[in-house]
Amino acid sequence: MNAINPNWRVLTIGDGDLSFSAALAKKLTGGHLTATVFDSLETLSEKYGLSHYQQLKSLGVDVVTSVDVTDPQTWQEIGQSNQSKFDLVIFQFPLIPNDFSASQYQQLSAQGSTNTLNRWLLHCFVKHCFEHFLAPDGQRLAVITSKDVKPYRQWNIETSLLNGLTGRYLGRSNFDIESFNGYQVRNVDRDKFVKDTQAYSYYFSDKPQELLEAELEMPAYCDNPQYCAMCRVGPIETQQDWQAHLGSKRHVKMDEFEQQWRDWLAQRQC
Ligand SMILES: C[S@@+](CC[C@H](N)C(=O)[O-])C[C@H]1O[C@@H](n2cnc3c(N)ncnc32)[C@H](O)[C@@H]1O
Numbered sequence: 553m554n555a556i557n558p559n560w561r562v563l564t565i566g567d568g569d570l571s572f573s574a575a576l577a578k579k580l581t582g583g584h585l586t587a588t589v590f591d592s593l594e595t596l597s598e599k600y601g602l603s604h605y606q607q608l609k610s611l612g613v614d615v616v617t618s619v620d621v622t623d624p625q626t627w628q629e630i631g632q633s634n635q636s637k638f639d640l641v642i643f644q645f646p647l648i649p650n651d652f653s654a655s656q657y658q659q660l661s662a663q664g665s666t667n668t669l670n671r672w673l674l675h676c677f678v679k680h681c682f683e684h685f686l687a688p689d690g691q692r693l694a695v696i697t698s699k700d701v702k703p704y705r706q707w708n709i710e711t712s713l714l715n716g717l718t719g720r721y722l723g724r725s726n727f728d729i730e731s732f733n734g735y736q737v738r739n740v741d742r743d744k745f746v747k748d749t750q751a752y753s754y755y756f757s758d759k760p761q762e763l764l765e766a767e768l769e770m771p772a773y774c775d776n777p778q779y780c781a782m783c784r785v786g787p788i789e790t791q792q793d794w795q796a797h798l799g800s801k802r803h804v805k806m807d808e809f810e811q812q813w814r815d816w817l818a819q820r821q822c
Pocket of ligand 1: 565568572590591619620643645646648649673738
């Protein structure tokens with residue numbers, strides 16, 4: 553993640569065991585951090601223990617539990633006034649929970665594929681950042697860090713996630729876990745660590761960000777018509793190669809995900 557100004561007001565979303573927020577708190581010397589987790593305090597304690605929670609509290613960090621970023625009812629107390637809004641909101645390694653009961657799972661999969669539901673989680677995150685969490689006169693940055701392997705790279709975070717929203721994708725930077733001392737990426741449901749693989753932080757904003765954009769990488773597939781953006785392949789130079797690609801198993805699968813996503817967005821709003 554690119555340099556975080558130590559004076560910024562930062563909000564973290566869905567921070568599993570709070571180890572990311574604990575590492576981040578040490579970097580924010582003049583700023584302020586509010587950390588949130590999806591789980592209740594009781595579940596947080598059962599899954600991971602409360603050491604990071606207590607550490608944050610002792611540093612004066614606001615920690616809010618039971619925060620579902622898709623559901624405004626659960627974050628009434630965060631960012632209510634302009635004074636308590638943020639410059640930067642971060643969601644590290646988002647993933648919908650998968651500890652559903654069989655009937656909950658049946659109900660959810662009747663609504664959408666896990667690919668769609670994960671995109672929806674991130675789409676709502678970005679929308680609520682722009683509309684609620686970010687200070688009107690602040691930096692106005694939303695960041696998602698995610699792994700660059702399947703199934704995460706099939707969410708098309710860089711190309712179609714923001715469809716229908718006002719913000720823009722600015723580019724990405726390598727996520728260097730080593731610069732967050734003590735941070736352990738947690739599995740979504742269990743007390744396990746996630747394997748360390750290449751990950752990127754993806755940046756979004758709804759205000760001009762020339763300086764930051766100059767530091768970020770914008771992959772060619774995002775804006776070069778010689779690439780298939782959703783499959784991230786190219787350059788594809790001949791008609792024949794395009795035909796072969798369009799008929800490939802990979803493209804057909806990605807096309808199916810994109811169609812599901814378009815249909816989903818056509819029917820609902822966060
Ligand atoms: C793979 S874990 C990563 C946890 C943590 N961010 C980290 O980096 O270690 C995915 C996280 O997303 C959170 N999450 C899933 N759905 C959410 C939602 N609707 N609102 C907020 N957080 C959510 C889960 O609770 C879980 O902690």
